[in-house]
Amino acid sequence: MKTPRLRFVLSISAAIAATFLPASLHAATPEEQAVLAPVTAMFDGMAKRDAAAIKEPTLPGGTMVLMRDGKPTQMTFEDFATRVGKPGTTKIEERIHDPLIRIDNDLAVVWAPFEFLVDGKVDHCGTDLFNLVRKDGKWLIASVADTGRKDCSVK
Structure with a gap:
């Protein structure tokens, strides 16, 4: 049987946990999906070596x-x-996860951890930072910065 104090602590803990759930557990908005589309397109081009x-x-x-x-x-x-x-x-492939996306009018940023795979194995990992602009209604990557390191944990 739960005491009132325990119920209170559990309800506060649940509220805090719900507030801080990773963004990947929430469906991206259509605008966030539009911002991620050029990033995905670039990665697809890389995988195809195109x-x-x-x-x-x-x-x-x-x-x-x-x-x-x-x-x-x-x-x-x-x-x-x-x-x-x-x-x-x-075979090369870059994967991002848990992207943090911020949008203000025609400017957006995507900050996301990544893994870069060579022949299916993680070669290096780090964080990608994409700056995007919306030109004529279309999101374009204006700049990219990343970190790269070899001490990656295998997922």
Whole structure:
């Protein structure tokens, strides 16, 4: 039999837990889905090693900053697409999870942990940061930054 105090503590705990459930447990709004669409399109292009498909969801002139071992490597989307879009025999795939999405009018950000897989095995992981803009009603990736490390836990 629960005491009134225990009931109170349990109800407060349940309310707090519901407030802080990860975003991945809640359905994304249509606007959030629209913001994620170019990110997914870029990842699909990467998996297909298709330079044109990698560039398609990006804003011309956009850049990437990839942090590796504490050192930034900067490149344009064009350079990135050329680099990743080369034919290869290894299968590559980037996956994000639990994205934090913020939208203000025609500006959005996506912050999400990621794993980068090579031939189905995690090669590196970190956090992706996408800055997006809405141009003519369509979301485009304006810039990307990420961290990359090898000490990934296997999921």
